[in-house]
Structure formats: C-alpha cells, structure tokens
Amino acid sequence: MGGLEIGLLSVGLIVLLIYSGMHVAVALSLVSFLSVTLQRGDPELAIRLLTLAAADGVADQTFAVIPLFVLMGMIMSASDVGRDAYDVGDHFLRRLRGGLGLATVGSNAVFAAVTGVSIASAAIFTRVAVPEMLRLGYSPRFAVGTVAGSSVLGMLIPPSILLIIFAILTEQSIGMMFFAGIGPGIILSSVYCLGIIAMAYLVPSFVYDRSGRFAEPGAAEVKVDRSPAEIAAKSLPILFLITILLGGIYGGIFTPTEAGAVGSLSALILAFARRKLTLARFWDVLKETGHLTASVCFLVIAATMYTRSLGLAGVPVEIGTLMQTATESFLLVVLIYILVILFLGTIIDSVSIILIMVPLFLPVVQGFGADPIWFGIITVIAVEVGLLTPPLGMACFVIKGCLDDKRITLGDVFWGAVPFALMMVFVLALLTAFPDLVYIDRWFGGR
Known part of the structure; x- marks a missing residue:
C-alpha cells in the first residue's frame, strides 16, 4: 500500500x-x-x-503559551470585561441604524484582543447583547446571528488559541502569526459592519422585529447616556491589557509565552481590584483552564x-506530487483545501480540523512557494466558518445553551448566522485572491 x-x-x-x-x-x-x-x-x-x-x-516551553492565554481569557470573561466592552460600543453606536449590531461586532473585536477564545465571546455576548437587542426591537435571528458571527473574531484577532496551535504545529513564529491576524481581523470586522448596515437598509425585516413580540414597550425611546468618566472607567482596563500584550510582543519586550504570563497576572490584578472575581470563582476559573488546556494538549x-x-x-510528498501533476493552478489547490475544510467544519471541531488537514496540505502549498503565515490565516478563517454551520456549529450551540428565552430555537440561531458565514466566505475569497491583505504593514506600501 x-x-x-x-x-x-x-x-x-x-x-x-x-x-x-x-x-x-x-x-x-x-x-x-x-x-x-x-x-x-x-x-x-x-x-x-x-x-x-x-x-x-x-x-517545548512554547506550549506554556496555551494555558497562560486560556487563563487570561477565562479571568477576563469572569470579570465582566465583555459587558464593559459592549457598554462602550453601545454608547457610541446605539443611534445608528443597526447600531446595536455594530456595537456587538465592535465589542467582540475588542474582547477578542484580550481573550482569544471564541466560545467565551459567544457565551458572554449572548447574555449581554441578545436581551438588550430584543428589548429594543431587533429580531431574534439578527440578534443571535450577530453574536454568533462576531464571536469568531476571537480566533482571528490576536491573541488567538487557533493561531498559537497553528504556529506550534508548523514551527512558525507565534508573534508573526499574531501580527498577521490583525489585518484580516480588521477586514472581517469591517465587512460585518458594512453587512449589518446594508441589511438594516435593504432587508429591515431581518434586522428588526416588526411583530413587537420580543420588544419592550417604549424601549426604543430609551437612551442610556453614560458620563465620560464611566466610559473611561470601562475602556481603560481593556486598552491597558491590549497595550501590554500586543505592545510587549511587537515591541520585542517579551516573547508570546511571557506575554501570556504578564497578561494573566495583569488580568488577575484588574479582576480583584475591580472586585469582580471572588476566590471561589477564581478556583472555578483555574479548573476550567486546566480542563481546556489538557484537552488541547492531548489533541496536539x-x-x-x-x-x-x-x-x-511519505504522504505529504505523494499528495504534493499528485497535486502538481494534476494541476499547475495554485488557486485550484487552495480551493480544494478550503472546500474540504468547510465540509469538515460541519462535523468536527476547529482544532481537530487544523490538526488533521494542515500536515497534509502545508507541504503542498509550500511546494508552490506559498507563505505558511498566509496559509495559517486562510486556514483559521475557513475553519471558523464551521463554528456557524450545522450540524456541529459549536458557537450556535453555545448561544442556544446560554439563552434564557425559550422562544428562540436552535434553527433561529443557525439561520441568523447564515449572513455572517457568507461574509466570512467573502473575506476568505478576498484574502486568497489578494494575499498581501494578510500583512497589515503592506497596506501602506511596506514590505
């Protein structure tokens, strides 16, 4: 054989x-x-x-980065940072058409920059954003779909657990993978925002609840005005952590592993200083971190x-030879790879897809001269589409599990996520056609 x-x-x-x-x-x-x-x-x-x-x-000590970033994300999740990020976004965007959807995307993008865990984002913003959107007259499908779609930003915007796993698996620089995730994260967030605005104007029946079954009477006229001091108090901890993490890594002050340790300690100090984390809840955070870390390391x-x-x-050599014999089109090879990942995303989880498919295809794309960093970003985006598609759709299941409103079915969650999954596919095609978009330094003429 x-x-x-x-x-x-x-x-x-x-x-x-x-x-x-x-x-x-x-x-x-x-x-x-x-x-x-x-x-x-x-x-x-x-x-x-x-x-x-x-x-x-x-x-390799590089593996220490996994539990450290997971711990930081869990602490930030337990200390209501997601709620604060949503409050800040809501303050500035509520008055726009589809504004709460934009606030949810923006808040998730910010939250992703200090956690890197999509499931945590989905759980937090289901509890925070969905009830508020329903109260103010948004449709259930749009509310849950916006949370589902924007939650995947946690696996693209650094620090991201998937980017870390890809870097370790392919022996790439974690710092370079993080840097490469910034540009696509901005692009995907922007496409989401443009898509929400377009839906609000072109398909208002999808965005707003015309029946009024979910809205609170008179809620549309309610405006929560927060003082500049309150907005600053909610923003500064998030900005502090982002500056510490990304500034430290890209400034060469410490390695990604050291950044995980510094970030975890900073998050812990902030959580206790704000009295958002009790000793009992901290013990639960440590147990959750241990369970998730053990699961990921076993998979790796x-x-x-x-x-x-x-x-x-000799499988990589055989597949590479077959691909290059069958076609000289690099784009066709990438298309096959993406289609296989999109299919697998409907039946198995994100980490598993990366661990199964990357060893098979990385040697092939490298044979065409492709950059492994670009390949990693393409892989992560394709894999994350699977969080929104049935029958697995992990983000959708988490959202349904966190919903208190029994009137919203799992089918509503999946249907609400469809536009965002399509927008992700569009961004995937864009980055495949124009690889330089992955590197944010090249946006301004750098090399």
Whole structure:
C-alpha cells in the first residue's frame, strides 16, 4: 500500500471514528498506531516511535503559551470585561441604524484582543447583547446571528488559541502569526459592519422585529447616556491589557509565552481590584483552564503522532506530487483545501480540523512557494466558518445553551448566522485572491 492510499485511508478512518463517537485525540492516536504498524510490521516499534513523537510534541516551553492565554481569557470573561466592552460600543453606536449590531461586532473585536477564545465571546455576548437587542426591537435571528458571527473574531484577532496551535504545529513564529491576524481581523470586522448596515437598509425585516413580540414597550425611546468618566472607567482596563500584550510582543519586550504570563497576572490584578472575581470563582476559573488546556494538549500530542505517521509513509510528498501533476493552478489547490475544510467544519471541531488537514496540505502549498503565515490565516478563517454551520456549529450551540428565552430555537440561531458565514466566505475569497491583505504593514506600501 502506497503513501497516498495510507493517507486517504487514515483520513477516512479518522472521520468515521469521530462520527461513531470516539474522541478526536483517541482517533488520531489509534489511526497513527495502526498506520505505523502497517508500514513497519512491528507494533513495538510503532509504540516507540509514537511515544517519542508524543514527548517531542509537548517538550517545548512554547506550549506554556496555551494555558497562560486560556487563563487570561477565562479571568477576563469572569470579570465582566465583555459587558464593559459592549457598554462602550453601545454608547457610541446605539443611534445608528443597526447600531446595536455594530456595537456587538465592535465589542467582540475588542474582547477578542484580550481573550482569544471564541466560545467565551459567544457565551458572554449572548447574555449581554441578545436581551438588550430584543428589548429594543431587533429580531431574534439578527440578534443571535450577530453574536454568533462576531464571536469568531476571537480566533482571528490576536491573541488567538487557533493561531498559537497553528504556529506550534508548523514551527512558525507565534508573534508573526499574531501580527498577521490583525489585518484580516480588521477586514472581517469591517465587512460585518458594512453587512449589518446594508441589511438594516435593504432587508429591515431581518434586522428588526416588526411583530413587537420580543420588544419592550417604549424601549426604543430609551437612551442610556453614560458620563465620560464611566466610559473611561470601562475602556481603560481593556486598552491597558491590549497595550501590554500586543505592545510587549511587537515591541520585542517579551516573547508570546511571557506575554501570556504578564497578561494573566495583569488580568488577575484588574479582576480583584475591580472586585469582580471572588476566590471561589477564581478556583472555578483555574479548573476550567486546566480542563481546556489538557484537552488541547492531548489533541496536539495526538496530532504530532499523526503527522509523524504521515511523514513516515511519505504522504505529504505523494499528495504534493499528485497535486502538481494534476494541476499547475495554485488557486485550484487552495480551493480544494478550503472546500474540504468547510465540509469538515460541519462535523468536527476547529482544532481537530487544523490538526488533521494542515500536515497534509502545508507541504503542498509550500511546494508552490506559498507563505505558511498566509496559509495559517486562510486556514483559521475557513475553519471558523464551521463554528456557524450545522450540524456541529459549536458557537450556535453555545448561544442556544446560554439563552434564557425559550422562544428562540436552535434553527433561529443557525439561520441568523447564515449572513455572517457568507461574509466570512467573502473575506476568505478576498484574502486568497489578494494575499498581501494578510500583512497589515503592506497596506501602506511596506514590505
């Protein structure tokens, strides 16, 4: 059996095992073991090779960046930073048509810059933004769709857990991945805002609730005027953390791993200073961080095993040769890659898609001379579309689980997210056609 056959069989078997209910990391590990055993005919050798791969997978101190950024995000989530960001955005944008949708996107973008966890954004803004939008006469589908769509900004705007995982998996600079995420994050946020304004004018029935079933009587006339001091008090902690994190990394003051430690400590000090975090809640935050970190690291270890087994079989070389023989069009190769990711996004989670697909296709796109940093941004955006699409649609499930209003169904959440998923696909096409848009320094003529 050749390398290509082993690669195709392994991907098919992994998807089958995941569909049958097996944990992704277990499926990756099992298929890796079977693949190496099949190639070498020695189960003991397979165990030794995969054990070495597992040790190498988490031996680097760079892995410390995962729990540190997760901890920072959890602390900020528990200390109502998301609510404060929404209040600031609402203050400036409420009076525009579709203004609360714009406020939600802007607040999520700001929140993403200090957390990097999409699910946390979805949970927080479901509780904060959706009730307020319904009260002021926005339609349920638009309210939940806006939260679902803007929550994915957490995985694109740095610091982002997906960008960290991609950088570790492909041995790229985490700082460079973070820098590359800024421009596309701004572009996607801007496209969301333009889309919301367009829908408010062209399809008002989707944006506003004409029946009045969800609106609070007289609420449309209510305007909450906040003092400059209150706005400053809500803004300064967020701006402080963004400056510390991104300024420190890009200014060369500390590494991304050190930035995670500094950010976590700063977030903890702010949370306790504002009396937003009790010791009991802090213990819950630590447990949640441990659970999420263990899950991610287990996945990365399993993916390292899988990558080694594919390399041993010569799968990347076989696929690269096949692609270059079948077509000389780099765009066609990227299109195939994106379509496969969009399909997988309907059945498995974001991290798993990256860990399965990147080892297969990265050597191929590098063979065409593509920049791995650009490839990482394209991958993350394509993967994040899966957070909005059924049947998995993790962000949509989180939003439904956090809703107190039983009148809004899971179907409403998915339908509300459709325009935002389409806008993400548009941005994906834009960045594929114009790769320089990924690098924000080139927007102004830099190289």
